[in-house]
Amino acid sequence: MIKKELMSVVSQKQIAENIFEITLEGSLVSEMNEPGQFVHVKVTGGTEPLLRRPISIANIDQAKNQFTMIYRKEGLGTRVLSEKVSGELVDVLGPLGNGFPVEATAKGETALLVGGGIGVPPLYELAQRLVSRGVNVVSVLGFQTKSAVFYEEKFSLLGETFIATVDGSYGTKGFVTDVIDQNGILFDSLYSCGPTMMLKAIEQRYSQKRAFISLEERMGCGVGACFACVCHLQNDPTGFTYKKVCSDGPVFKVGEVVL
Amino acid sequence: MIKKELMSVVSQKQIAENIFEITLEGSLVSEMNEPGQFVHVKVTGGTEPLLRRPISIANIDQAKNQFTMIYRKEGLGTRVLSEKVSGELVDVLGPLGNGFPVEATAKGETALLVGGGIGVPPLYELAQRLVSRGVNVVSVLGFQTKSAVFYEEKFSLLGETFIATVDGSYGTKGFVTDVIDQNGILFDSLYSCGPTMMLKAIEQRYSQKRAFISLEERMGCGVGACFACVCHLQNDPTGFTYKKVCSDGPVFKVGEVVL
Amino acid sequence: MSRLQIELPGLTLKNPIMPASGCFGFGKEYAKFYDLSLLGAIMIKATTLEPRFGNPTPRVAETTSGMLNAIGLQNPGLEKVMSEELPWLEQYDVPIIANVAGSQVEDYVEVAKQISKAPNVKALELNISCPNVKTGGIAFGTIPEVAAELTKQVKNVSEVPVYVKLSPNVSNIVSMAKAVEEAGADGLTMINTLIGMRINLKTGEPILSNKTGGLSGPAIKPVAIRMIYEVSQAVSIPIIGMGGVQSAEDVIEYFYAGASAVAVGTANFVDPFVCPSIIDELPNLLDELKIDHISECIGRSWGKRAKTINYSS
Amino acid sequence: MSRLQIELPGLTLKNPIMPASGCFGFGKEYAKFYDLSLLGAIMIKATTLEPRFGNPTPRVAETTSGMLNAIGLQNPGLEKVMSEELPWLEQYDVPIIANVAGSQVEDYVEVAKQISKAPNVKALELNISCPNVKTGGIAFGTIPEVAAELTKQVKNVSEVPVYVKLSPNVSNIVSMAKAVEEAGADGLTMINTLIGMRINLKTGEPILSNKTGGLSGPAIKPVAIRMIYEVSQAVSIPIIGMGGVQSAEDVIEYFYAGASAVAVGTANFVDPFVCPSIIDELPNLLDELKIDHISECIGRSWGKRAKTINYSS
């Protein structure tokens, strides 16, 4: 069930250039059950900024009633969020949307996780769940540059992990797809989250595979009421069928919606 | 000179119902030299609230580079201000306006200070300066009710002090003017700050005396540029002469401006 | 609760709080948060004759204390609204105000005719003011004669009272209001969004793919209050006010300006519980202000507070 | 500094930043904070033929991320502005744009005729859009023909280029802009304030004694951006943009929309140093955006960025 709660900040730290990791605690965590879901965060009590910010759930700790988000400090909302210290309260609406289907990959199969930049966070909770299911996880994470890289170690503990940077300052120079090619990575299913350009490349190559992608779109309500975040379906004879990223997604089967 | 400075909160405490006393520190204090001047305070870095808030200077401690304001928690701005804790920064513009003329009362003379509600604070710095000049200070302070009374002791240390409450729950029941009448208080000069109704009563009675009143008006700039805070002159044959409360006042001679 | 009850043409409102059109879908999403029967009414999403996908994304952008939207009237079309959305809403004890939109007079007339027959639709809201569709909208919302003619034709076919939703993007809101009143409107709803735009600093392009969008939220409240203040003195039909309402205090400010009920739009996105919270808070605020019944607040800023009593007959 | 220099009719601006009329008096107050020669220009307070006291107080009220004002064109009158204010400003190396107001055409013409002779007045800003005076203003600001006629008459007598300040309280800002362009305006300034109102919850009365006032500040920026975006594509005279500007980022957004310079109003009250701060910040922002000269930004949102170059001839 979706809940709204003032959750308290357990910890916050910067883990890469402009990338922050924040852990929040509250009863809402007990509602979180899928990797790839997100929360809608209001960073102040006032009207500036006015709207909530969608941020993915990166890690869930049911025992402690805590969850973690990893986000890039971009504009006003994430800047204000980055200034929160332990003990402060943050207004969280969630969990929202439908996450990655863990059950789509059977025990013993190999899942390839492809993340780009701030698309990496939701893959972390996913990786853990896949591993505990007995799935073999391979992660390919792409970043702009060395200083933007995060969570390499954490992913490495869960399976083979490759890093690509656009400028080649760390790992393989180039895009995640270059890494996949160069290393001849084989997989049974693929899960991906990142910039639309990356998702398009994934779609082009793997439209016939068992692949799931998580989309981003500017949001209003986050719960399916405002129609801000719609996308077209790929097979749409009428032209007006649609999916809402917030409530039907953010995760879709590859080939389901128009990127 | 008027300065703008991010001053740090030294202390803040509630001293009566919804009444707060906050002490700030910074180099701007060295510019403060008149009781009755005010500062224009921006309580957040953002746009909500957008405008500064005018608050009187209640106490100046040049040695420590500190000054004190006393204010009532009213709307958004003062509410946000009341949540500041030691170490936080507050954006202060000041000192602004022209204060009470201490030199208008000679050594050995008696000055009557008449304050109402949140008009009391600027009289405190004034009382101290008058006393150190050798002036005999009598204070009559009016409040709504007992729980709103503050600084009685502090004023008592500086001279005879009377309290009136509108509902009679403390001190004399009624208005400051009742106290003056009932106690037959005599004085050489009068200084007053408080609600317009009170100032009007003072004006009516003491227009022929050496009396000074401090006005309140909604402000924009606080420095004389926007013409938000003008008042008419009492002797105005043309109809368009005026004074600005922020830069010509807030203190005027009784009878100078139209209340 | 009767101190919050308001009677308007076609509408018996338990309380004067309702979600604004386009900000609440057809109710399903918010029904997960609270019982929709708590609401005074529900203004459902604009319905057009045919299904519409609306504009390409991005469709929303944030502004200082406000937001822009250019949804473009996405909706499943009259048929589906009649066969699925409205019947689903019948499980709740709440009157529905159906927001009617179109590109030409005939569209409006057809939608109005049919949707006004739905048992739970107690009033129509004629959307002549959507800033986000290329055809039709503008003239209907800015030229008094055109608005009046549309109102007349819709009144002819509607089986329930008709409220006309006014656009704030006009030189003279009073003349628009008077024109539709004379044409037979039973009430007004105002304001729709102001037209605005934001540009992405990095790309130099408008953030919205539609380029311009409708500005809503607290930023526009003073404009709405002013317009309701002016219009409520010039017409004798009631006004449902909207624009930036977030709190019980805002509701009273709208009533003082001249509104007889209030719709909440953008604030639902910020706090899904905002409508029931306001409804909860209102009696306390009335106590504080020493007001017995909320209807006493109507038009207090211009001094005619007895006026409203007429509506409840 | 030359990457900030902008040439507009009558005006050589060191940089495109200037305080907006009514928000900076005649410069004296802010001269205590910094050297006024730093500014691109100064738009002085509206000047009328005779001195005016303006409206009763309260004259300002705060709104969410904005403010309302109803100063009512208080000013010392043409004679005193000519004999005292303008000569005082001559000590600074900064062009003055004189904001001209009045109740009837003759007033405007007389003020324009005389004030345009002052040596440091390099342009006029015709204020046909003040929402806070009862007579005159409205028709001048909302009816294209009336605005055009006024512009023509003022152009006839003015010795410097004439900019017309447009009101946002109109159905069609483009037709207003085109009308004054055809009538000979050398430039446009926009936008003036939106008309708004706030009501005191305790008394039920409007907070401003004038009841309504002009809404300014960040809340209105999206409306201004949209109007400049539309107008800049429809006219070929330059636009000085304003409404809620607080930062260098805002300035670039205005340029992208189609402005060739930007005025800062309300933000001066919040931070008296805002103009020099923005001027300081602009070169860094241009670096970040990889833009050589600020003029390259003009109209980028609609793709005609070469257009501006014409102005500098």
Ligand SMILES: Cc1cc2nc3c(=O)[nH]c(=O)nc-3n(C[C@H](O)[C@H](O)[C@H](O)COP(=O)(O)OP(=O)(O)OC[C@H]3O[C@@H](n4cnc5c(N)ncnc54)[C@H](O)[C@@H]3O)c2cc1C
């Ligand atoms: C389902 C989903 C999950 C996300 N998960 C993460 C995450 O785990 N970590 C992370 O760093 N970012 C994530 N994002 C992106 C994140 O929402 C934006 O970076 C953030 O909203 C920017 O807010 P701001 O105040 O910093 O920027 P501003 O530019 O001030 O934002 C202005 C407005 O634009 C919206 N906006 C701006 N950029 C985006 C964007 N990329 N996507 C959606 N809305 C945007 C904001 O929400 C806000 O309404 C996610 C987005 C979506 C839709």
Ligand SMILES: Cc1cc2nc3c(=O)[nH]c(=O)nc-3n(C[C@H](O)[C@H](O)[C@H](O)COP(=O)(O)OP(=O)(O)OC[C@H]3O[C@@H](n4cnc5c(N)ncnc54)[C@H](O)[C@@H]3O)c2cc1C
């Ligand atoms: C020269 C001067 C000195 C003052 N000194 C003190 C003082 O020492 N202690 C104290 O408690 N109060 C003082 N006030 C009043 C104080 O400025 C207001 O209480 C305060 O601005 C209210 O802000 P708010 O955010 O709480 O209220 P809101 O209602 O949110 O304020 C909204 C707007 O109205 C203005 N406003 C509201 N009430 C007043 C008022 N009474 N006077 C001026 N502007 C107002 C605010 O500044 C703001 O712009 C003084 C006012 C002036 C003009």
Ligand SMILES: Cc1cc2nc3c(=O)[nH]c(=O)nc-3n(C[C@H](O)[C@H](O)[C@H](O)COP(=O)(O)O)c2cc1C
């Ligand atoms: C996302 C969104 C969609 C809207 N869709 C409609 C609509 O379909 N029909 C309509 O009449 N108004 C629509 N509106 C306008 C609102 O009903 C309302 O008039 C406006 O947003 C002002 O209220 P607010 O500030 O409380 O949001 C929409 C507003 C928003 C924000």
Ligand SMILES: Cc1cc2nc3c(=O)[nH]c(=O)nc-3n(C[C@H](O)[C@H](O)[C@H](O)COP(=O)(O)O)c2cc1C
């Ligand atoms: C207090 C105040 C006084 C103003 N006086 C004038 C004026 O005399 N003439 C004029 O053309 N505009 C006047 N304006 C409008 C501003 O010049 C400007 O167009 C408007 O405030 C929008 O800019 P901003 O949001 O940066 O304030 C005034 C605005 C304010 C806030």
Ligand code: FES
């Ligand atoms: S964000 Fe409102 S429908 Fe998805």
Ligand code: FES
């Ligand atoms: S507040 Fe601006 S002139 Fe006094």
